[in-house]
Amino acid sequence: MKDMLTKIARRIKKNIIWLIALPVILGAAGYILPSKITGSSSFTSEAAIAAGNYDHPLYNNTKEIPLLITSDAFLKQALPDKTDEDRAAVKSKLTVNTESDALITVSYTDQNKQEAESVFQAIIAAFLKNDQALFEKRAKVVRQSIGALEGETVSADAKVDKERFLYELKNTQLNLRAASVMNSEPTNELAGHGMPPKKKAVLGVLIGIAIAFMFIVIPEFFRESF
Template sequence: MKDILIRIARRLKKNSIWIIALPLILGVLGYLLPSQMEGKSSYAAQITIASGNYDNPLYNNTEEIPLLLKSDSFLKEALPEEKEEYLAEVKEKLVINAESDSLITISYSDREKERTESVLDAISSAFLKKDQALFAKREAVISQSIDALDGENVSEDSKVDKERFLYELKNTKLNVKAASIVDSETVNEASGEGMSPKKKAVLGVLIGVTIAFFFIVIPEFFRESF
């Protein structure tokens, strides 16, 4: 064992220059080169929508809306010109959270600012367009019912029931509403993930020390074994 230590010490002394230089060189490279190797910036945007209220089990339910917006059929409708591969990527990056019984947030991030804006706008617009159509249909049915009942001639005994039904229908019409945007965040830039230059410099030094260890110490143990 003593002979091994002596030989290692001699090898260290003989190769001291490159043993010291190698970790320093790798450390400097680790500090300088990563600035050109960092991940690309990404962009993120978010929109908050208040769900509608017109007795639709899907479009008025904040627990169902996230499933709807991530469905293949909805994404194809919202982004008809995109290929299936890109739609799969959109589905993966799309984040939808139910904040309450009436609020949902839709978040999306992408490498390109324009992509982030266009995708989020397309998805929210498609949802609001369909929601508005369903709301208008429901409101029209209520209005038709009010007009029909209001113009109906009833007996004196039925007048009280008629007025009650009219009141309920008019009250329903006042309470129904379509979905709407309540808040939207502008597209924000986020730096790509990765180690900082200092951490990569330390990593470079450690790699250099490890390489030096293998070239100086390990050969002596192998020689002793044989």
């Protein structure tokens, strides 16, 4: 055993240069190679949207909004210049998540940065436009109801009911709100899939050490065994 360790030490001393160089070279290769072998980059646009509050069963319901935005009818409205095939491709790259009872996130990913931005903005704009129209319609009804009730002459017995209805309508008016973009991230570039460069560098070093061990220790081990 002592003789084997001595021989291993001698082999290590004799080959010290390439034993050090091999892990370094493989580690450097692991760091450099990802930029050459990974897939093409993609770009993602994302925004957080606070749902409106005006008693609409779809546009005010964050559990329904994801289904609404990804529906064929909505995408046809938002992207009228695209073909059905293009809109199907858009749907596969569009993500709408419910974050809470009042918040959703919308993101769109594409390999073309300009396409990612334009499609994303068109979808957000269409949703907000529809939402604003529905909000204004509801707000108008509430305003007209308040005006009509304030101008109505009632008997003394009905005055209490009138004031109660007015209070409820004004409360509703105060709580009405349209959807709004809470946070919009600029279009970010995402690197192609694969192991990060630093991890590949570490892996390269470990492989280099393993190869060095294999060529130094294993031959001596077999010689000692036979």
